[in-house]
Amino acid sequence: MTASYILVWEGLHMFVVSMKTTRSRLLGVLLAAALVLFILLMQGCLPSEETGTVPMDGSSDEGRRACLTALGYQLATEPPQVREVLFPAEPDDVWLAYNALQQQAGTDLTPYRGQRVKCYTYTVLNYPGDETVEANVYIYKDQVIGGDISSTRQGGFRHGLIRKDGQSGATG
Incomplete structure (x- = not known):
């Protein structure tokens, strides 16, 4: 033929x-x-085995909660705190260190330098230990671009939504 x-x-x-x-x-x-x-x-539609990321819908509270729950976090029922954050156009050492933490979790905030993003903060109920732990989720144009899990106590910890070891850090 x-x-x-x-x-x-x-x-x-x-x-x-x-x-x-x-x-x-x-x-x-x-x-x-x-x-x-x-x-x-x-x-673009499935979790990445390489980075351990989970696609996250940032357009609604329900979508953000569902994604954090999929990562193993149990969240308090109260509405999240919401604030607008301006990522610096010229990054300083603090921003570079925070972006390095994001990169360890499979995300990169570099494309969003100079942009205003929303930060939604949820209380995590099932993190090991007796301290208060929060999940911060950064949203740009209804897409989750990064986030972290952090302790609110002085000298506490902070890691990406997925830690470097591939675990969420949540229990049960």
């Missing part, structure tokens, strides 16, 4: 490709192309 294809690129150039092939080879190439397309489309 001989097939000829005309490929037009940007309306300026025309290429004619002619090849000799069998139906089974053509079917194999089409299936491989469909598989590659499927993988590329699904990559």
